Amino acid sequence: MVTVKTEVLINAPIHHCFDLARNIDVHTQTVWKHTKERAIAGTIEGMINKGETVTFQATHFLIRQKLTSKITEYERPYLFVDEMSKGAFKSLRHEHIFEEHDGMTLMKDILVFEAPFGIIGWITERLILKRYMKSFLEHRNNQLKITAEELVTNLD
Numbered sequence: 001m002v003t004v005k006t007e008v009l010i011n012a013p014i015h016h017c018f019d020l021a022r023n024i025d026v027h028t029q030t031v032w033k034h035t036k037e038r039a040i041a042g043t044i045e046g047m048i049n050k051g052e053t054v055t056f057q058a059t060h061f062l063i064r065q066k067l068t069s070k071i072t073e074y075e076r077p078y079l080f081v082d083e084m085s086k087g088a089f090k091s092l093r094h095e096h097i098f099e100e101h102d103g104m105t106l107m108k109d110i111l112v113f114e115a116p117f118g119i120i121g122w123i124t125e126r127l128i129l130k131r132y133m134k135s136f137l138e139h140r141n142n143q144l145k146i147t148a149e150e151l152v153t154n155l156d
Contacts, residue, residue, distance in 0.1 A: 001091070002125045004111040004134045008141045009104055012148035017105040018077035018098050020148050022048050028056075030143035032136065035059050042068070050074035053085065060132075069094070090114040090121065107144070109137050 010017050020026050024039045024046060031037045037058035039045065048054055048071055055068040067087035074080045077098055084092035090113075097108040111133060115121030 001112055001114045002130045002133075004113075004130060004137065005109065006134065006137045006141055007106060007108040008138075008145050009101070009106050010145045010148050011104050012152045013103070014098050014100045014105045015077040016151060017107055017144070017148050018080075018096075019047060020144055020151070021096050021098075021107065022071075022080055024048055024054060026144065026147060027140075030140045030147065031058070032139055040066070050080075055086075067092075088116075090116045105148075107141060109141065111137060 024043055028037050028039060035058040037056055039054050040057045041055035042053035043049075044054065050071050050073070053068055053070045055066055057064065057066050059065070065088050067089075068085050069082040069087075069092075070085050072081050072083045073095075079098070080096050082094050082096075092111070092113040094112075095108075095110040097110070099106040099108070113125070113129070113133065115125045115129060117124075
């Protein structure tokens with residue numbers, strides 16, 4: 001298993017950041033454009049909640065893939081966890097953690113995943129997937145930061 005951790009400080013209230021992070025529409029707008037990611041089943045728009053699922057379709061490494069996740073833990077506005085129930089990984093768990101810091105929000109991600117295919121998967125995790133997934137999360141988080149900060153500016 002591989003663990004990827006990221007964090008970003010956002011100049012926006014915690015509840016805005018939390019809700020943007022669980023918004024399916026915002027998710028598909030803030031990921032890499034070249035993956036053409038979209039929600040195709042389950043909760044396909046708006047906010048996802050505890051017990052709900054979403055299936056995303058995207059192209060990674062020139063392969064169109066589907067990944068279905070379920071929200072297994074939910075404590076607004078501090079935490080939600082999605083876990084893969086179907087997809088290309090052997091397992092995948094993504095913790096979204098939000099902390100309030102002087103009116104700003106520290107958003108943290110802890111992504112734990114395991115690739116299939118035994119030793120080949122183990123090597124791929126370490127040589128390719130860890131860096132790829134970290135870059136994917138960092139891009140999305142930076143886009144979410146821009147979105148949240150613009151939203152707060154427009155509300156003022």
